[in-house]
Amino acid sequence: MxxxxxxxxxxxxxxxxxxxxxxxxxxxxxxxxxxxxxxxxxxxxxxxxxxxxxxxxxxxxxxxxxxxxxxxxxxxxxxxxxxxxxxxxxxxxxxxxVTMATHPDGFRLEGPLAAAQSTGPRTVLYEGPVRGLCPFAPRNSNTMAAAALAAPSLGFDGVTGVLVADLSLTDMHVVDVELSGHPGPRGRSFAVHTHRENPAEPGAVTGSxxxxxxxxxxxxxxxxxxxxxxxxx
Structure with a gap:
């Protein structure tokens, strides 16, 4: 201090x-x-x-x-x-x-996403640039926004955000981060995948x-x- x-x-x-x-x-x-x-x-x-x-x-x-x-x-x-x-x-x-992929009751969506309906056990509500997601999921897109700020070469237009409603995730929020580089001479690229599970009360926006x-x-x-x-x- x-x-x-x-x-x-x-x-x-x-x-x-x-x-x-x-x-x-x-x-x-x-x-x-x-x-x-x-x-x-x-x-x-x-x-x-x-x-x-x-x-x-x-x-x-x-x-x-x-x-x-x-x-x-x-x-x-x-x-x-x-x-x-x-x-x-x-x-x-x-x-x-922190943003999570979770049960639909855990989302607080606005605008056109507020009317989005789950069509099965696992439904992708949004997939595209983070810039387009943040205004309509301000409470559920913050991990994505932080990634966009932390990667200035990609920013809000280059980072892809995916919001998923999963009926099986009644007691947790899940975040998957996938990072991949450009393919090398042999066609292989560097990749990192992290998976996080955060316990949460049913319908809660904030994980434990x-x-x-x-x-x-x-x-x-x-x-x-x-x-x-x-x-x-």
């Missing part, structure tokens, strides 16, 4: 992930050199009784008054679209999400391991050299 004192952390969003992060920051933050300085939620009433009134930020535009070093966004993606630039004027921004992953990412981000920008941890 930095020598200047505790890292001042703000949390934007108070759903399941936000509640978990706030709880850990309050309980473990001081011993780890972290100080929770504000919590903001679109519905302030959701914080009543669990977030101390002094930490409740009523207007996101006033976050600069709390002088945060790090802001963790665990709200709807449109919050970053609307306020991301403003947040970055005052603090580092940790913007991480995701809560811990967010907490660990927050700790890693606070150990990075202080600089503006979006950190992928």
């Amino acid at each position: 930095a020598d200047k004192g505790p890292w001042r952390v703000g949390v934007v969003g108070y759903g399941r992930l936000g509640q978990s992060l706030v709880s850990r920051l309050l309980a473990q933050g001081p011993e780890l050199g972290l100080e929770l300085v504000f919590v903001w939620n679109r519905d302030p009433g959701r914080m009543a009784g669990s977030v101390p009134p002094s930490l409740q930020l009523q207007k996101l535009a006033a976050l600069g008054e709390r002088q945060p070093d790090l802001v963790v966004e665990v709200a709807h993606p449109k919050i970053i679209h609307e306020s991301g630039a403003q947040i970055l004027r005052h603090a580092n921004l940790l913007s991480l999400r 391991a995701t809560v811990t992953a967010f907490w660990r990412s927050l700790l890693v981000c606070c150990q990075l050299p202080s600089r503006p920008g979006i950190h992928l941890c």
Whole structure:
């Protein structure tokens, strides 16, 4: 941690992930050199009784008054679209999400994808550039978006996203990442395939391991050299 004192952390969003992060920051933050300085939620009433009134930020535009070093966004993606630039004027921004292939009840789809229907045990709802998927699956395409940001030579148009509704995945989210290079002189190419299974409650958007992953990412981000920008941890 930095020598200047505790890292001042703000949390934007108070759903399941936000509640978990706030709880850990309050309980473990001081011993780890972290100080929770504000919590903001679109519905302030959701914080009543669990977030101390002094930490409740009523207007996101006033976050600069709390002088945060790090802001963790665990709200709807449109919050970053609307306020991301403003947040970055005052603090580092940790913007991480996880997307899963899962049972249809675990999706929160918008636009034309909201009307997509499963046609069998396993249905591909979307396959194409990540850029075309993110606006309609903002809660289920974040792993794909992170991959697009991490591979600037491909970006949102070059990375292919596939969203699958699988009726057998009633208690888990599954992510498969396949990476392949250009074929060599003998026609073979370098390839990497990772497969991840994250236990989840039926119909849940957030997997069980995701809560811990967010907490660990927050700790890693606070150990990075202080600089503006979006950190992928």
